Amino acid sequence: MTTTNKLKYAKLVPIMLCFFAMGFVDLVGIASNYVKADLNLTDSEANIFPSxxxxxxxxxxxxTGILMNKIGRKKTVMLxxxxxxxxxLxxxxxxxxxxxxCSFSLLGIGNALMQTSLNPLLSNIISGDKLASSLTFGQFVKAIxxxxxxxxxMWGATQAMPTFGLGWRVLFPVYMVIAVIAVLWLGATPIEEEKPDKASGFVSCLKLLGSPFILLCFLGIMCHVGIDVGTNTTAPKILMExxxxxxxEAGFATSLYFIFRTLGCFSGAIILQKVSARSFFVVSVICMLLAMAGLFVSDAEAVIYTAIALIGFGNSNIFSIIFSQALLAVPEKKNEISGLMIMGLFGGTVFPLFMGFASDAMGQDGAVAVMTVGVIYLLFYTLKIKK
Structure with a gap:
């Protein structure tokens, strides 16, 4: 291994720890279920939290994309x-x-800052056709x-003494310590950033949505995260209902989803170096279509678990492929494109709201129907992916 490669990998480690911290946002799924039980909320009330x-x-x-032009990507990640x-805390x-x-609001704000700045920060170290697989590996670390x-x-909820009376909320201080380590490590790591994009404003960034392909990517990100948050939140409810x-007992469904998302990200990081993005994207969407069909037609435990696993595997590489496609489409405006794509994570607000109303009206089949709409759009998006 050359000295250059050693330096590159040394810089990748703290960035990957930041990807791990990025995954903290997904605790909202299991946390909202515990809060629902603690406060006796309805589905639509509990789904306000992920939304x-x-x-x-x-x-x-x-x-945040504009802020990066002023203070840099690394400082934005640290913020x-x-x-x-x-x-x-x-x-x-x-x-x-x-x-x-209040906690979930700040978690969302922090994650919006992080997801907008961390992905393009990675592109300062990894570029070209390796970017999609590197972003996928970052998603693998996030999925852990x-x-x-x-x-x-679950450990906190069932072990009273070791959690100092916090119960399931012990999750928060455990991840809080990792966040401290991440900010200190990244701060001590020198990273040479690209020259900032030209000064831009909010309106000029939104004008990029006038590009048909960028708009399709934006909507694709919305569907991806809608399915992600939707499954994260709804999987335990399906088993309970x-x-x-x-x-x-049902909380394992959320872990199962993320276990297969993790496996999908890990395998995707390897496969995307050898297979075209379009081919892998098609396979991923087909996995999710089969899963939605299984959730509609069967109440068998094995089928439900299999469907959740298929959604996890299928949805694992959608974000990195769409994000890299958008960055490579307009390489001279990476910060602005990153901001727009991460704004698409607003789908995590739209989908759970509709899923909550649909499940209150017709059970969890209604929530599955809302997610299926997102899967159908991603099937359409496969026609537009550049090989």
Missing amino acids: LVFFWFLIFSVP SLVVTFVSL IPVFGDNYGVML ASFLAPYIA RLGMTLD
Whole structure:
């Protein structure tokens, strides 16, 4: 291994730890189910939490792209980690409705800052046709944090003494410590950034949506994260509704989803170096279509678990492929494009809201129907992917 490669990998490690911290946002799925049980909320009331988290992507993503032009990508990532730290500190002091709303709001703001700045920061180290596989590996690391969250919460809920009375909320201080390590490590790592994009404003960034392909990418990101947050939140509810499981038992469904998302990201990082993005994208979408069909036609436990696993695997590489396609389409405006694509994570607000209303009206089949709309759009998007 050459000295240049050693330096490159040394810089990748703290960036990948930041990707792990990026996964903290996915704790909102299992956390919202515990808050629902603690406060006796309806589905539509509980789904406000994941919707609130991703609402801030609509507000902060494009301004973050502009901020990066002024202070740089690395400093923006560090700012995001500080906000994330504060969001994880708040629930240590209680779990009433107002406290959790405040915590999830800050978690969403921090994650909006992080997702907008971390992906293009990675492009300072990895570029060209290796970018998609590197972004996928970052999503693999992110998914590790995502699937660990339900296990940590379940451990906290069933072990009174070691959690200092926090119960399932022990999840927050555990991840808070990792956020501190991430910000200190990244701050000590020198990263040479590209020359900032030309000064731009909010309106000029939004004008990029006038490009048909960029608009398609934006909508694709919305569908991806809608399916992601939707499955994260709804999978335990499906098992509880159809099989009568308790929340602690059904919480495994969320972990199963993220286990297969993790496996999908890991395999995708390798496969995308050898197979075209379009071919792999098609296979991924077909996996999700089969899963939605399974959730509609069967109440069997094995079928439900298989469907959740297929959604996890199928949805694992959607983001990195769409994001890299958008960055490569307009390489001279990476910061602005990143802001726009991350604004698409607002789909995590739109989908859970509609899923909550649909499930209150017709059970969890209604939530599955909403997610299926997103899968159908991604099938259409496959026709537009550049080989």
